[in-house]
Amino acid sequence: MTYQNKIITDYILATLEQHQIDIEQEMDINNLISKKIGKLNHGQDIALDIENHSLIGIHKLDNFEDTSIISKDSIIISYRELEAIYYETTSF
Structure with missing residues (x-):
């Protein structure tokens, strides 16, 4: 797992928890990412x-064209959100 994947995984899991979204037990978030x-x-x-x-x-x-493949209830996570987390949590 790369550092970027770790940030993405942690943020996705926190977002799903915040929105009270269920994850199927057989769904492996790390593998999906x-x-x-x-x-x-x-x-x-x-x-x-x-x-x-x-x-x-x-x-x-x-x-925007890619949004035609996702449901109307989807949650969009922007690159900028993840980049902000990187700068907040990474020690230089």
């Missing part, structure tokens, strides 16, 4: 695809 997100670059966002208060998928969004 590695497979679906990989490396997140400036300008990209993450969509937590939510349906009936349950996480059904994670997607990388490159632009």
Whole structure:
């Protein structure tokens, strides 16, 4: 797991908990992030695809057009949010 993936995983888990979103027991968040997100670059966002208060998928969004593949209840996490966490939590 990379440092970026750790920040993303921790933030996603906290966001899901904050919004009281259920995670299926067989769903491995770390594995999903590695497979679906990989490396997140400036300008990209993450969509937590939510349906009936349950996480059904994670997607990388490159632009507005990509929002056509996610449900209306999805939670979008911006690169800037994650970058801010990096600067707040990393010792230089």
